[in-house]
């Protein structure tokens with residue numbers, strides 16, 4: 001054993017520049033270990049598309065409020081930011097206090113804030129952050145979503161929801177999207193108002209980088225109601241996918257019984273998508289809109305085999321409740337698309353069975369959910385022992401390339 | 407054939423204070439060295455979960471929940487005899503003494519032999 005106290009007269013160990021990662025740490029340092037995965041799994045050889053990542057629109061909230069079309073709403077929002085001490089980045093949003101528990105009280109700093117230094121240039125700060133994350137993880141393209149805007153489905157004031165959704169979509173498609181071809185988005189639909197949804201599709205549907213539209217899943221409406229059918233028809237005719245993006249709620253009849261954030265997050269990120277999927281299938285929407293591609297985002301995968309078995313079991317006994325179905329619910333589900341994060345991996349044989357059930361090789365889309373506390377790096381997929389090389393390529397990006405015509 | 411191990415000088419003893427840490431780069435490796443209750447522990451900066459930079463996380467006592475004789479919860483408390491390092495990527499917590507996740511012992515950090523002499527701290531890689 002050699003003693004390497006010194007190497008050419010210098011101590012062999014160097015103090016690492018960042019001793020503790022905080023909300024001020026550069027995301028390239030936070031994600032330095034993901035860069036090692038790029039070498040280990042040769043991720044540079046893959047076309048990696050991340051179908052769920054986020055930028056922090058609260059950092060640009062004043063600019064988004066400036067984009068509000070209605071002069072009274074714009075005035076009201078701006079006045080709120082002046083008079084309420086903490087409303088600068090919150091006015092008109094529906095940001096619930098429980099969501100600030102996501103960073104486990106400082107333990108997971110990047111969830112709370114990416115407060116790192118970014119040199120002031122003409123480029124929007126969010127674009128710099130998005131590029132830093134993509135490059136650190138070997139990602140070629142990222143579908144970028146907002147964060148608190150995803151909670152608009154439970155906002156108490158529908159007019160504000162519609163106005164804010166247009167304001168955000170306009171700000172995003174003017175400020176972020178045209179500046180970087182690697183950034184794509186599925187824009188939020190103001191689902192409180194079907195007319196406004198149609199207007200949204202018409203205004204934004206042909207903008208380069210808009211690869212489809214999204215319904216934020218936390219909401220108390222049935223997605224099968226007749227008033228929404230023209231939205232689905234319009235998307236089907238345009239060949240644009242419809243996504244459901246899950247979210248948490250600590251305010252429904254189930255989660256109000258819960259005392260810990262881990263309970264709420266485990267359940268409500270899934271039950272919202274379970275609810276919409278049930279209505280979607282039982283009401284025969286896959287038969288009514290057979291060409292409409294549907295994507296379920298950010299509920300992981302473990303719920304899907306449950307839904308397949310449960311709906312099949314009940315449907316066979318109560319066919320008359322779902323007369324439009326010509327196949328088993330599980331067969332419709334197998335034609336849908338799912339994003340991978342947060343991938344539940346603790347029981348490997350169940351994970352493998354789940355991949356088979358969802359036909360992962362053709363239907364699964366890698367997603368990181370960066371910078372959220374439960375994000376997944378691409379190695380999550382690249383390191384799975386039961387996948388073929390082609391399956392890995394498809395999940396990491398080739399399926400997204402086809403689905404979004406990238 | 408496995409590469410031969412090497413003993414590397416890291417730093418003077420006072421660079422790793424009681425309850426604190428020092429993260430160092432040695433060749434291609436990044437190592438965290440911790441001191442708790444007078445003893446030194448060293449681990450690779452690679453989390454057992456997704457490979458995150460675990461040694462650069464928060465150091466915090468283990469959280470416990472007090473249960474009284476009747477089985478009723480009396481709330482959270484810190485167990486100051488058990489120090490955790492929390493991986494900043496997703497929050498896996500590891501006991502500094504064992505390098506293990508308290509709820510899944512198979513999830514454990516990669517330990518690095520560490521020793522202290524009169525002139526400072528050494529690790530063996």
Ligand code: FES
Pocket residue numbers: 453454455456457458459460493494495496497498
């Ligand atoms: S990589 Fe450490 S908690 Fe996930």
